[in-house]
């Protein structure tokens with residue numbers, strides 16, 4: 001039996017943003033590993049599509065509509081899940097959105113949505129689930145979606161980049177809190193490189209400045225053409241989590257290169273270095 005099956009089979013998984021992309025890939029993989037999967041997404045229809053896929057593949061799943069930007073919705077999710085099941089073995093705080101546009105051009109509402117979904121969504125997921133995980137007394141695994149973007153700078157994706165730097169720091173501190181309290185809860189930072197998803201969907205993010213849409217379209221095309229296959233990436237993520245690794249990567253060589261750049265930047269204290277890509281896709 002492989003380590004991921006040994007660790008996860010028979011347990012309950014809760015995955016936010018599982019109606020699309022990485023969330024769907026993780027949910028389907030958790031189903032294949034023999035978990036009962038709670039597919040949580042703000043979009044109930046796409047969450048149900050993920051459930052149908054898992055059931056077709058012989059797994060068990062249920063869809064629950066949740067907006068992770070609303071703290072009380074995560075409380076309600078945790079309440080429902082723990083009323084139906086005695087423990088949650090795997091929690092993945094995955095829901096996230098991309099926002100493009102220069103800092104001063106992104107409207108306040110879009111800044112707030114980005115922070116509330118990408119950062120507060122992760123914090124409230126942990127705040128709602130961890131007390132119940134502790135009370136269950138069972139071993140559990142939490143994965144929070146970071147990004148290679150958590151280690152670099154990307155102009156005109158500032159809102160997104162800020163949230164990923166913050167989620168990375170959050171997971172590092174959370175890991176240490178578990179250690180300090182001697183709790184059987186493993187924390188991982190999940191660092192996707194570039195995976196083929198719709199995060200830069202062609203329709204654009206609600207409220208984004210119109211002039212930034214060229215940047216969005218260029219990123220969408222790049223991920224479509226060069227992004228990693230989701231099944232492969234999500235298999236790797238759960239394999240690494242089952243080994244209790246803090247660092248979980250889809251493309252370790254890409255992570256190493258970008259983290260190496262950050263180490264150099266911090267050590268040498270240079271001015272921020274413009275990524276080549278930023279110049280290539282820069283818009284007015």
Ligand SMILES: NC(=O)c1ccc[n+]([C@@H]2O[C@H](COP(=O)([O-])OP(=O)(O)OC[C@H]3O[C@@H](n4cnc5c(N)ncnc54)[C@H](O)[C@@H]3O)[C@@H](O)[C@H]2O)c1
Nearest residue numbers: 017019020021022042067068095096147194195197198199
């Ligand atoms: N795709 C990549 O290459 C990549 C790289 C680095 C990090 N990530 C991270 O992976 C995570 C998933 O991204 P993806 O690429 O699969 O994107 P995606 O757009 O394909 O999927 C995101 C899902 O989150 C859901 N969602 C959005 N707002 C929500 C809310 N308020 N409440 C609940 N669900 C909500 C969407 O409905 C969608 O189903 C994100 O946190 C993203 O930052 C992705």
